[in-house]
Amino acid sequence: MNITIQTFGAFRQFGRNIDLELNAGACVSDIRQPLNAALNQYVAKFDIAGLIESSRFATDVEILSEDAILAAGSTITILPPVSGG
Amino acid sequence: MGKIFVDVWDVSQQPLDSMAGLKYVTEMPNGAETLFIGTVRNHNLGKKVLGISYDVFIPLAKQNFLEICQEAQAKWGDDLDLYLVHAQGKLDIGGVSIVIAVGSPHRDEAFKACRYLIEEVKHRAPVWKLEHYADGDSEWSKGCELCSNTHAIHAHDIADKTH
Numbered sequence: 001m002n003i004t005i006q007t008f009g010a011f012r013q014f015g016r017n018i019d020l021e022l023n024a025g026a027c028v029s030d031i032r033q034p035l036n037a038a039l040n041q042y043v044a045k046f047d048i049a050g051l052i053e054s055s056r057f058a059t060d061v062e063i064l065s066e067d068a069i070l071a072a073g074s075t076i077t078i079l080p081p082v083s084g085g
Numbered sequence: 086m087g088k089i090f091v092d093v094w095d096v097s098q099q100p101l102d103s104m105a106g107l108k109y110v111t112e113m114p115n116g117a118e119t120l121f122i123g124t125v126r127n128h129n130l131g132k133k134v135l136g137i138s139y140d141v142f143i144p145l146a147k148q149n150f151l152e153i154c155q156e157a158q159a160k161w162g163d164d165l166d167l168y169l170v171h172a173q174g175k176l177d178i179g180g181v182s183i184v185i186a187v188g189s190p191h192r193d194e195a196f197k198a199c200r201y202l203i204e205e206v207k208h209r210a211p212v213w214k215l216e217h218y219a220d221g222d223s224e225w226s227k228g229c230e231l232c233s234n235t236h237a238i239h240a241h242d243i244a245d246k247t248h
Contacts, residue, residue, distance in 0.1 A: 009225050080228065083225075
């Protein structure tokens with residue numbers, strides 16, 4: 001199934017959205033490996049795998065638990081460590 | 086019941102207004118108003134900073150601000166009046182990045198709630214800052230890692246005084 005990752009912060013340099021192909025029934029924790037593979041081609045000032053590992057994933061209204069099941073075609077937002085205020 | 090106003094403003098269209106925040110929380114039952122204004126400073130970690138661009142996941146941020154305000158009311162009284170607006174976009178040195186205002190019948194609750202709001206925003210709100218340096222470089226702040234239950238790992242801050 002296809003899901004779209006909406007980017008913020010340091011992930012913006014890879015585009016506003018990143019499309020991933022995941023197995024049906026995949027959960028939030030299953031996003032990291034294919035996302036890392038998709039971004040492997042890029043050069044960044046930061047450790048891409050490390051930042052993916054320290055990021056969380058969210059909908060428009062809540063941060064998702066790692067075992068939340070993803071729906072096909074959904075858009076999920078990646079939240080790297082935050083620095084507001 | 087106190088009132089709550091939260092928002093994210095695109096500063097290229099509408100600069101933040103601290104007086105609007107203060108006015109919002111100044112009500113007849115209140116004997117104390119506190120105001121926190123976050124501004125862009127000209128240095129960070131030994132580097133000369135020219136400005137900061139704020140990236141905000143707006144729907145979740147507004148939801149998060151509302152939850153934080155409701156938590157403050159639960160802790161210090163549901164009669165608190167609360168105002169919280171965060172900037173989105175690029176600010177120069179001295180630009181206002183956040184305005185928090187609290188109105189309360191008493192000063193203790195006003196101070197405590199104001200402090201709570203800014204600390205929780207820093208630790209939990211989906212906001213990211215890109216610092217622009219005098220040498221032409223730009224870098225995203227390291228920030229605070231979020232937990233999936235929305236509460237942050239505060240220990241991160243001890244090592245990273247970038248806020």
